[in-house]
Amino acid sequence: MIPDVPPRLPDKPTRFMDQLRSLIRSRNLAYKTEQTYCHWIKRFIRFHGMRHPSTCSTTEVEQFLSQLAVQRNNSVSTQRTALNAIVFLFREFLQQPLGELSFELARKPRRLPTVFTHDEAKAVIGHLEGAPQLVARLMYGSGLRINEALRLRVKDIDFGMQQIIVRSGKGNKDRTTLLPDSLLKPLTLQIEACLIQHKQDLASGHGEVYMPFALNRKYPNAAKEPAWQYLFPAGKLAIDPRSNVLRRHHLLDRSVQRAIGAAIRKAGIYKQANSHVLRHSFATRLLEAGYDIRTIQKLLGHADVRTTEIYTHVVRKGGFGVRSPVDDGF
Structure with missing residues (x-):
C-alpha cells in the first residue's frame, strides 16, 4: 500500500x-x-x-x-x-447540521517550536548523504514540509525563475518558494538521475507515475512524460492501489525521517528535534535576517499569519531579542 x-x-x-x-x-x-x-x-x-x-x-x-x-x-x-x-x-x-455546541474547551498550552542554530542545521545535514541530504537541504533552504519535498516532480523546479512550485500543500493549496543558489547544481544532478531511472523503467515496460485527480484521463500520456516524474523516486516499483498498475512512487517520508533522526543524534544535538525542525529553522533564520513576516508566511504556506508569528518567540537571543543587563559587566 x-x-x-x-x-x-x-x-x-x-x-x-x-x-x-x-x-x-x-x-x-x-x-x-x-x-x-x-x-x-x-x-x-x-x-x-x-x-x-x-x-x-x-x-x-x-x-x-x-x-x-x-x-x-x-x-x-x-x-x-x-x-x-x-x-x-x-x-x-448526514445533512443534519448541528446547532450551537457547548463543550469543554481544551486548554493545553501551545508549545514553542524547537529550532536549530545555523551551525546545528549544518551539522545535521553534514551527517546525511544522497536523497535524504537533499531533502533536508530543501526543508532548511526553502521551508518545505517533508512530504512537500518528496512529492516534488521534475516540472516543479523552475530554474528560470529560480523558484520551487509546491503543489497541493497543506490545505490543498499551491504556492511558490525560493530555490537557493546552493541547490541549483544538486537539483540539476538529481533531475538527471531520476530521468535515467525513468528511461530504465520505460525500457522495462513501466515508467508511469501516479497522476493527481482526473489528470490521467485528461492527459493519458502524461504519466510517462519526464516532466511528471517524481524528483525523489522510490527504490522499487509498487502497485498503485487505485489502478493496480505497477508504478514507481516517491520515497516514503518515514525512511527520510529515520535518516534525519540518526543524523541529529550523530551531530550530538540533545534538543527534542525531528525532521520538521529544519522547516522551523528556515523561518527563524529569515526572521533573524529581518524579512517581513507576511513574506515568510507566504513562503511557508501558512493560512494565518498568527501561525508564522510564533517564530518571533524563538529567534536567536531568546526573550524577544532583548540584551540582558548582566552582559554589560559589573
Whole structure:
C-alpha cells in the first residue's frame, strides 16, 4: 500500500465509510484531510458504542469533544481538528447540521517550536548523504514540509525563475518558494538521475507515475512524460492501489525521517528535534535576517499569519531579542 495515494473506492459504494470517502473526494479535499476526517469520525463512532452517527444528537457531539479536553488532555488544535471532522460529517454527509455546541474547551498550552542554530542545521545535514541530504537541504533552504519535498516532480523546479512550485500543500493549496543558489547544481544532478531511472523503467515496460485527480484521463500520456516524474523516486516499483498498475512512487517520508533522526543524534544535538525542525529553522533564520513576516508566511504556506508569528518567540537571543543587563559587566 502506498501511504499517500487514495485507495480505489467502489463505483457505487454501499459501506458507510466508503460513502463518506466518496463525498470527501467529490469536494476535491486533500487525501490527508480525508484520512484525518475518517480517523476522527471513526473515533466518534467508537466513543458512542458503534452507534450510527445519524442517531446521535448535539449532546453526543459535545460529550465526545469534552472528553478530548478533560480525559484525553488533547491540545486546542487537536480538538479543533476533531470538531471540523464531526461538523463535516453532520452538515455535509448526514445533512443534519448541528446547532450551537457547548463543550469543554481544551486548554493545553501551545508549545514553542524547537529550532536549530545555523551551525546545528549544518551539522545535521553534514551527517546525511544522497536523497535524504537533499531533502533536508530543501526543508532548511526553502521551508518545505517533508512530504512537500518528496512529492516534488521534475516540472516543479523552475530554474528560470529560480523558484520551487509546491503543489497541493497543506490545505490543498499551491504556492511558490525560493530555490537557493546552493541547490541549483544538486537539483540539476538529481533531475538527471531520476530521468535515467525513468528511461530504465520505460525500457522495462513501466515508467508511469501516479497522476493527481482526473489528470490521467485528461492527459493519458502524461504519466510517462519526464516532466511528471517524481524528483525523489522510490527504490522499487509498487502497485498503485487505485489502478493496480505497477508504478514507481516517491520515497516514503518515514525512511527520510529515520535518516534525519540518526543524523541529529550523530551531530550530538540533545534538543527534542525531528525532521520538521529544519522547516522551523528556515523561518527563524529569515526572521533573524529581518524579512517581513507576511513574506515568510507566504513562503511557508501558512493560512494565518498568527501561525508564522510564533517564530518571533524563538529567534536567536531568546526573550524577544532583548540584551540582558548582566552582559554589560559589573
